[in-house]
Amino acid sequence: MSKYCFGIDVGGTTIKCALFLNDGTILDKWEIKTNTDNGGERILPDIADGIEAKLKEKKIDKAEVEGIGIGLPGPIEENGEIACAVNLHWGRKNIEKELNELTGMAVKAGNDANVAALGEMWRGGGKGAKNLIMATLGTGVGGGIIVNERIVTGAHGAGGEIGHALVNPHETIPCNCGNKGCLEQYASATGIARLAREALEASQKASVLREKERVTAKDVFDAYKEQDELAGEIVEKFARYLGHALAIFASVSDPDVIVIGGGVSKAGEVLVDCVQKQYEKFAFSACKKTPIKLAILGNDAGICGAAKLILSR
Amino acid sequence: MSKYCFGIDVGGTTIKCALFLNDGTILDKWEIKTNTDNGGERILPDIADGIEAKLKEKKIDKAEVEGIGIGLPGPIEENGEIACAVNLHWGRKNIEKELNELTGMAVKAGNDANVAALGEMWRGGGKGAKNLIMATLGTGVGGGIIVNERIVTGAHGAGGEIGHALVNPHETIPCNCGNKGCLEQYASATGIARLAREALEASQKASVLREKERVTAKDVFDAYKEQDELAGEIVEKFARYLGHALAIFASVSDPDVIVIGGGVSKAGEVLVDCVQKQYEKFAFSACKKTPIKLAILGNDAGICGAAKLILSR
Numbered sequence: 118m119s120k121y122c123f124g125i126d127v128g129g130t131t132i133k134c135a136l137f138l139n140d141g142t143i144l145d146k147w148e149i150k151t152n153t154d155n156g157g158e159r160i161l162p163d164i165a166d167g168i169e170a171k172l173k174e175k176k177i178d179k180a181e182v183e184g185i186g187i188g189l190p191g192p193i194e195e196n197g198e199i200a201c202a203v204n205l206h207w208g209r210k211n212i213e214k215e216l217n218e219l220t221g222m223a224v225k226a227g228n229d230a231n232v233a234a235l236g237e238m239w240r241g242g243g244k245g246a247k248n249l250i251m252a253t254l255g256t257g258v259g260g261g262i263i264v265n266e267r268i269v270t271g272a273h274g275a276g277g278e279i280g281h282a283l284v285n286p287h288e289t290i291p292c293n294c295g296n297k298g299c300l301e302q303y304a305s306a307t308g309i310a311r312l313a314r315e316a317l318e319a320s321q322k323a324s325v326l327r328e329k330e331r332v333t334a335k336d337v338f339d340a341y342k343e344q345d346e347l348a349g350e351i352v353e354k355f356a357r358y359l360g361h362a363l364a365i366f367a368s369v370s371d372p373d374v375i376v377i378g379g380g381v382s383k384a385g386e387v388l389v390d391c392v393q394k395q396y397e398k399f400a401f402s403a404c405k406k407t408p409i410k411l412a413i414l415g416n417d418a419g420i421c422g423a424a425k426l427i428l429s430r
Numbered sequence: 431m432s433k434y435c436f437g438i439d440v441g442g443t444t445i446k447c448a449l450f451l452n453d454g455t456i457l458d459k460w461e462i463k464t465n466t467d468n469g470g471e472r473i474l475p476d477i478a479d480g481i482e483a484k485l486k487e488k489k490i491d492k493a494e495v496e497g498i499g500i501g502l503p504g505p506i507e508e509n510g511e512i513a514c515a516v517n518l519h520w521g522r523k524n525i526e527k528e529l530n531e532l533t534g535m536a537v538k539a540g541n542d543a544n545v546a547a548l549g550e551m552w553r554g555g556g557k558g559a560k561n562l563i564m565a566t567l568g569t570g571v572g573g574g575i576i577v578n579e580r581i582v583t584g585a586h587g588a589g590g591e592i593g594h595a596l597v598n599p600h601e602t603i604p605c606n607c608g609n610k611g612c613l614e615q616y617a618s619a620t621g622i623a624r625l626a627r628e629a630l631e632a633s634q635k636a637s638v639l640r641e642k643e644r645v646t647a648k649d650v651f652d653a654y655k656e657q658d659e660l661a662g663e664i665v666e667k668f669a670r671y672l673g674h675a676l677a678i679f680a681s682v683s684d685p686d687v688i689v690i691g692g693g694v695s696k697a698g699e700v701l702v703d704c705v706q707k708q709y710e711k712f713a714f715s716a717c718k719k720t721p722i723k724l725a726i727l728g729n730d731a732g733i734c735g736a737a738k739l740i741l742s743r
Contacts, residue, residue: 192716248584248585250682264577264589269682269683271684272560272684272720273684273716274716276684277682278684281681282682283713283714294714361599364595364596368588368594368595369575369683370575371587371589371591401591403505403587403588404586404588404591
């Protein structure tokens with residue numbers, strides 16, 4: 118019976134790797150620089166080399182390893198293919214097949230945002246839940262939907278692309294995706310900074326935010342914690358967009374828990390409180406009390422979710 | 431090896447029953463009146479008696495039967511319990527356990543709207559799909575979400591309760607659920623009739639709809655097919671609400687196909703065309719071409735889905 122597995126989280130700059138016991142204990146972690154030269158041709162071989170070296174170092178036989186789970190920044194299809202990964206300089210590629218050929222071990226691949234959601238379900242803010250919605254509020258808004266402990270991949274690998282739920286049909290400025298009015302335009306770090314700029318321009322109200330040359334999402338939440346009135350209005354607008362969207366998502370999958378992660382979530386419990394309040398206004402009766410929680414794994418969400426991916430394949 | 435299964439669809443007035451071959455062929459159908467006397471205590475025994483009689487009539491041994499799938503009008507939890515079913519006069523009840531004890535056969539229960547979605551996936555408008563969103567536009571708006579050929583039940587049995595996605599935060603009139611602005615208020619037969627009343631009051635435009643004493647959803651679509659301008663505006667409003675909502679749902683589960691059923695869908699392909707056009711405006715790029723199709727099983731969706739439920743348990 119296998120005792121170990123590997124969790125790999127591939128980013129555009131760094132590849133995070135970890136050796137796990139099958140119960141979720143992290144035995145060792147290491148990082149590799151992401152080498153995107155020549156269409157990223159070294160990325161999978163570098164990962165394979167790192168794994169082989171680790172097995173040798175720890176004197177672990179391959180027969181004791183369940184396999185390798187890997188999270189990647191792009192849409193992964195059911196057959197283990199990635200359609201493209203701009204940040205890795207990859208076109209279409211069958212990750213599971215290629216990494217299996219390089220290592221001789223079973224491989225299961227998933228989209229990085231989805232895999233992070235699985236990690237938070239297994240060992241993080243959603244521990245104990247079988248059904249979960251995760252919203253990752255960073256530069257953009259990513260998402261992951263877990264139903265019965267499994268990632269919802271979808272027909273085009275676009276399951277959980279909740280950042281591009283179109284929540285404001287009246288928006289005039291385009292999102293990076295080409296549509297206008299995506300959740301990402303209001304609930305990401307960049308989106309919150311824009312809401313702040315607009316609020317500062319639209320009103321004469323005094324605010325500590327006026328002292329900043331370039332207001333960030335963190336500035337907004339810091340000012341909000343200091344009872345700055347204008348910051349309160351900005352946070353309420355952000356929370357209304359996010360809470361309303363989460364309520365609609367919950368009418369689809371009815372999760373046990375909603376987890377909020379990403380850089381913006383560092384604002385902490387005050388953020389959750391505002392979003393929960395707005396969520397309850399919009400949610401269907403059966404789902405009104407669904408808890409909203411902070412992600413807790415931070416940078417480890419990806420490796421944890423990747424490990425869970427291979428364990429529950 | 432089993433060859434047969436039963437599909438049961440319990441409604442407030444009638445219980446539809448069918449004996450299937452495991453390949454989906456319907457061998458026989460019959461109906462029972464729903465007896466709601468004394469807290470609906472006869473409903474499950476009546477179903478069991480009907481099944482026993484059918485087995486005897488067809489000379490089928492229980493060992494040849496895979497089991498019984500049953501769709502019910504209420505939220506079904508993972509353990510086979512129904513929380514309540516107002517139309518059946520039931521409170522909390524473990525359907526799977528009780529019907530198993532009555533028949534000695536395996537039982538799998540599901541919510542009726544979800545089960546209909548499974549039926550349309552198996553034998554209907556979504557045949558061949560593994561991931562599907564179904565919207566049933568009747569007196570209300572029901573829904574079912576299928577991910578990897580399985581119903582999304584959710585934490586409170588409220589998975590697929592898309593009729594109560596709150597799509598218009600500016601609504602002043604309450605929905606039956608207590609919130610204001612649910613999809614059901616614009617996309618159900620009653621919702622469309624209301625949109626029509628409002629449009630007729632708000633404008634002086636000539637319309638064949640003014641000749642009706644009480645405008646129905648069917649009247650609106652009939653007039654729309656005759657190029658009635660005001661009917662066109664009403665249909666566009668309906669399609670915008672529904673298309674926009676479906677686009678948000680698709681950002682969650684990224685289905686292979688979206689199926690529209692229920693009485694309103696009898697308007698036919700013109701309805702699908704309007705909704706598809708609006709859907710494409712709001713959908714995320716990867717999902718823009720997701721086809722929207724009409725349900726085709728009609729009243730058989732429930733029994734078919736129930737049979738599939740037991741076969742894929």
